[in-house]
Amino acid sequence: MGYLGEIFVMAMTAIFIQNFVLSRFLGLCPYLGVSKKLDSALGMGMAVIFVMTLASAITFLINNYLLIPYSLGYLQTIAFILTIAALVQFVEMVIQKNAPALYKSLGVYLPLITTNCAVLGVAILNTTALRSDGVTEYNFLDSLLNGFFSGVGFTVVLLAMAGLRMRLDMAELPKSMKGMPIALILAGIMALSFYGFMGFQI
Amino acid sequence: MTFIKELTKGLIKDNPIFVLVLGLCPTLAVTTSVINALGMGSAATFVLLCSNIIISMIKGITPSKIRIPVYIVVIASFVTIVDMVMAAYLPDLHKSLGLFIPLIVVNCIILGRAEAFASKNNVIMSIADAIGMGLGFTLSLTLIATFREILGAGTWLGMRVTPMSYDPMLIAILAPGAFITLGFLMALMNMIKEKK
Amino acid sequence: MKYYLKLGFILFVFCAIASGILAYINTLTAPVIAERKAREEEETRNSLIPNADFEQKVTDQGMIYYVAKDPAKDELLGYTFIAADVGYSSTVQTMVGVDPEFEVLGIQVVDQAETPGLGANCTSPSFASQFSGMSINDLYVDKDGGEVASLSGATITSRCITNSLRESILDVQDEDQIGGEQ
Numbered sequence: 001m002g003y004l005g006e007i008f009v010m011a012m013t014a015i016f017i018q019n020f021v022l023s024r025f026l027g028l029c030p031y032l033g034v035s036k037k038l039d040s041a042l043g044m045g046m047a048v049i050f051v052m053t054l055a056s057a058i059t060f061l062i063n064n065y066l067l068i069p070y071s072l073g074y075l076q077t078i079a080f081i082l083t084i085a086a087l088v089q090f091v092e093m094v095i096q097k098n099a100p101a102l103y104k105s106l107g108v109y110l111p112l113i114t115t116n117c118a119v120l121g122v123a124i125l126n127t128t129a130l131r132s133d134g135v136t137e138y139n140f141l142d143s144l145l146n147g148f149f150s151g152v153g154f155t156v157v158l159l160a161m162a163g164l165r166m167r168l169d170m171a172e173l174p175k176s177m178k179g180m181p182i183a184l185i186l187a188g189i190m191a192l193s194f195y196g197f198m199g200f201q202i
Numbered sequence: 203m204t205f206i207k208e209l210t211k212g213l214i215k216d217n218p219i220f221v222l223v224l225g226l227c228p229t230l231a232v233t234t235s236v237i238n239a240l241g242m243g244s245a246a247t248f249v250l251l252c253s254n255i256i257i258s259m260i261k262g263i264t265p266s267k268i269r270i271p272v273y274i275v276v277i278a279s280f281v282t283i284v285d286m287v288m289a290a291y292l293p294d295l296h297k298s299l300g301l302f303i304p305l306i307v308v309n310c311i312i313l314g315r316a317e318a319f320a321s322k323n324n325v326i327m328s329i330a331d332a333i334g335m336g337l338g339f340t341l342s343l344t345l346i347a348t349f350r351e352i353l354g355a356g357t358w359l360g361m362r363v364t365p366m367s368y369d370p371m372l373i374a375i376l377a378p379g380a381f382i383t384l385g386f387l388m389a390l391m392n393m394i395k396e397k398k
Numbered sequence: 399m400k401y402y403l404k405l406g407f408i409l410f411v412f413c414a415i416a417s418g419i420l421a422y423i424n425t426l427t428a429p430v431i432a433e434r435k436a437r438e439e440e441e442t443r444n445s446l447i448p449n450a451d452f453e454q455k456v457t458d459q460g461m462i463y464y465v466a467k468d469p470a471k472d473e474l475l476g477y478t479f480i481a482a483d484v485g486y487s488s489t490v491q492t493m494v495g496v497d498p499e500f501e502v503l504g505i506q507v508v509d510q511a512e513t514p515g516l517g518a519n520c521t522s523p524s525f526a527s528q529f530s531g532m533s534i535n536d537l538y539v540d541k542d543g544g545e546v547a548s549l550s551g552a553t554i555t556s557r558c559i560t561n562s563l564r565e566s567i568l569d570v571q572d573e574d575q576i577g578g579e580q
Binding site for chain 2: 022023024025026027028029032074075076077078081082085086114115116117120121124125174175176177180181182183184185187188189191192195
């Protein structure tokens with residue numbers, strides 16, 4: 001299987017088979033918090049894809065050229081989270097200065113991303129992830145792509161959820177079910193349907 | 203008097219999971235068994251307690267512009283300590299919690315309490331707040347895990363509690379069961395609150 | 399500008415203190431972790447081939463395996479090594495012991511994160527014990543025409559373990575034959 005095949009496997013795995021939200025339980029706070037409206041879900045999704053891709057790339061460099069050579073593995077958590085926090089701040093400043101229109105649509109979501117566990121999660125998972133042959137460790141490009149596809153996977157389910165919840169607003173529900181409880185049950189049914197993808201051997 | 207108030211508010215009134223809806227990722231991911239829930243709850247409580255103490259102690263010397271990075275450093279240090287100690291002395295628990303130990307760093311409860319409470323109150327109050335919130339978190343995790351473990355594996359803390367003829371509903375300990383269990387529990391809480 | 403330098407300096411001091419404390423705790427816990435890991439591996443090896451001396455060797459592909467010898471008679475008792483393959487939701491690592499004819503003496507799953515209640519049952523003794531006495535030709539799951547009874551609802555995990563065992567046994571066998579000719 002060539003490298004393109006490898007990329008295809010990685011994309012399918014990150015988006016459907018091992019979806020970050022529904023089977024790994026990462027990034028649930030924004031998944032339930034920002035899925036009330038479709039356009040804010042889209043903004044959040046784009047911001048997450050952007051930050052996850054960048055964070056995967058930078059944490060890969062930090063891990064392989066700083067932490068591993070000097071055997072500082074125990075500083076991984078603290079180094080990664082500081083990198084992500086700094087990255088988010090930096091991205092926010094750059095976008096604010098150079099693309100005010102983009103900042104208007106993404107800006108409010110950026111600070112929330114620091115505490116989105118999906119971003120730290122993908123960075124940590126990348127350090128131990130293996131390619132589909134089960135032996136090769138991720139290289140720089142693999143990590144970057146995995147970050148990107150994981151972000152896409154997050155956005156796909158976030159958008160689906162937002163679409164469903166907008167419909168749900170019109171449904172008549174028992175009062176105690178309204179809001180978070182029904183959203184969680186909906187997420188459960190969605191997770192169930194994603195189980196159909198699991199275990200596919202590509 | 204206020205000490206008691208800060209201590210108990212996390213249990214019911216401001217319960218971090220059922221009322222504030224914070225820290226959902228570990229809540230759903232590790233509640234497959236009661237022992238995991240207790241492990242996660244105590245790890246998070248320890249980190250919350252230590253970071254609350256340190257943050258309320260250093261609140262005078264941290265400029266407000268860099269307070270969030272400083273909080274993150276404090277929290278991440280304690281998380282790493284928990285991670286290392288657990289790997290050394292509780293290897294089985296460390297393995298089953300896995301990725302979710304380093305992810306305590308981004309648990310919104312801990313950063314949230316640091317920012318909303320410890321940075322504005324003294325050490326004693328911050329300790330009460332941390333213990334209350336930590337206990338509330340642990341109890342909620344245990345409650346969810348109780349339902350999931352009994353339904354999904356027929357056991358509680360590893361002991362068999364259902365008759366042999368009961369065939370466990372696997373779905374309860376798989377991912378969809380996590381969402382659905384929490385959904386119904388929250389609805390139940392809402393119902394109780396309405397009745398009052 | 400001076401103000402920002404001061405901010406950076408304060409943050410740096412916090413990071414330095416934190417790193418120092420972590421480094422100290424790491425020196426306390428790292429040996430415990432490493433020692434326990436080594437001891438667990440050794441215990442697993444000893445349970446697969448009891449009363450043997452183990453010597454570590456590496457194949458040309460970089461796979462580590464251990465040659466087990468009877469300490470009293472200097473007689474070859476077999477080999478142990480770790481077989482790994484991607485299962486349903488994780489990489490499953492299985493330690494296996496084989497006799498000099500490459501028939502399986504026993505297996506033990508040492509690392510997995512498969513579905514609880516389904517694939518995770520691969521650690522149960524009832525699944526592991528059936529491998530004892532199997533030769534390479536038997537090492538296929540029942541659905542593929544072999545002797546291994548799959549775990550119910552977890553064919554992929556069963557197949558992954560079985561195939562990884564077969565392939566790594568073949569690897570060690572090849573290595574052994576090259577070694578024999580020399």
